[in-house]
C-alpha cells in the first residue's frame with residue numbers, strides 16, 4: 001500500500017490558504033487557476049502540499065512532468081549542469097549539451113529526411129518560430145489551423161489558437177492570413193453525422209471549400225495541426241487523418257507542422273503521436289514533457305526547410321545549459337524506462353475508463369492514446385449536448401479526495417499523469433473518479 005493519496009486536512013489547509021491569498025493579491029489576474037493546490041514537494045506521481053496532504057497526480061502540471069517529480073536521473077543531470085555554468089547563449093556560442101540535444105532530437109523525429117533543430121524556451125516560442133520559419137521557407141503568408149486548437153498565447157501562437165474565446169477576447173487584431181477549419185473531431189463532426197464510418201470530409205473540405213472559394217493554396221505556407229488536440233478536449237482524430245493532411249499539403253507545396261507540444265515525448269506511448277500515422281511532418285514542435293518541467297521547447301524541421309540565414313532567428317535563453325541537460329536526461333528516461341510503461345498502463349487506464357462509461361450515462365465518449373486520455377461528458381447520449389458542469393465538479397471533488405485532475409475543451413476530463421505511474425496508481429485514480437461520479441449521480 002502506498003502512502004498517498006492521504007488527506008490530513010481538508011484542502012486548502014491553513015498554510016495553503018495563506019499562500020493562495022498572497023499569490024491572488026500580487027500575481028496577474030489573468031492566471032486561470034484550477035483549484036487551490038499549493039505544492040511543497042513531489043516524488044514520482046505523488047504531490048505533497050504545504051499542509052502535508054498527499055495527492056496522486058493525474059495531470060502532471062498540464063502534461064509536463066513526464067518523468068514525474070524528482071526523477072533521480074533528471075535531478076542529477078540538472079545539478080551537475082548547474083554546477084558547471086548557468087548560461088552562455090547557445091544562439092551565439094557553443095556547448096556540448098546544446099549540440100547533443102539538437103542531434104538527439106533531429107535523429108528522433110519521424111521520417112527519413114535529415115533534420116535541424118532550433119531550441120526555444122516554451123511551446124509557444126516553438127510555435128512562434130515555426131510560423132516565421134514556414135513563411136520564410138515558402139515565401140507564402142497563409143496559415144491554416146483548426147477550430148479547437150491551442151498553440152499558445154503570443155501573437156503568432158494566439159492567432160492560430162481557437163480553443164476558448166477568453167484567450168482571444170480583447171486582443172485583436174491577430175496575425176493576418178490565418179484560416180481556421182474544423183478538426184477531425186469524430187464525436188462532434190457535422191460532416192459525418194449519421195455516417196457509419198468517417199468520410200474524411202473535414203480534410204477534403206479544405207480543398208473543396210476553402211481553396212475553391214476563399215484562399216489560393218499557393219499562398220498558404222503551412223498547416224499547423226496537433227496530432228491529438230490537447231486543450232481542445234483530448235480529441236483523437238480518425239485513422240488516416242494526418243495522412244490525408246500530409247497528402248493535401250504535398251499537392252499544394254504546403255508545409256505540415258505537427259504541434260506535439262502536449263502529445264510528444266512519449267505521452268502517447270510513442271515518442272511522437274504522429275508516428276501512429278506513419279507520416280513525416282515537415283516540422284515537429286515539442287516542449288512540455290521535454291525538460292521534465294525545466295523550460296525548453298524545440299522546432300525540429302527538415303534540413304531542406306531550416307535554411308534561414310544566421311541572425312534570422314535566435315534566443316538569449318533558448319537551449320539553456322541546465323534545460324538541455326534536463327532534456328537529454330528526460331529523453332534517456334523516456335526511451336529506456338517509460339515508453340513500454342506508457343503503452344501498458346495507457347491500455348489499463350483506457351479500459352478502466354471504458355468500464356466507467358458503461359456505468360455512467362453521462363460519459364459520452366472515451367478516447368486516447370497511451371497516457372493521454374479524454375473522457376467527454378454529455379447531458380444526453382442521444383443529443384450529445386455537452387455537460388461542462390460534470391468535469392468541473394468532478395475535478396473539484398477529486399482534489400478533495402487527493403486526486404489531481406484537469407478538464408479540457410468544453411466538457412472533457414483529461415487524464416495525463418506523469419509517465420512513471422504504475423498499476424496501483426491507475427487503479428486508484430479510476431476508483432476515485434468512480435466514487436466522485438457516483439456521488440454526483
Ligand SMILES: Cc1ncc(COP(=O)(O)O)c(C=O)c1O
Nearest residue numbers: 122123124150151152230261262
Ligand atoms: C499543443 C500546444 N501547443 C503549444 C502550447 C503552448 O505551450 P507553452 O505553454 O509552453 O508556451 C501548448 C500548451 O498547452 C499546447 O498544448
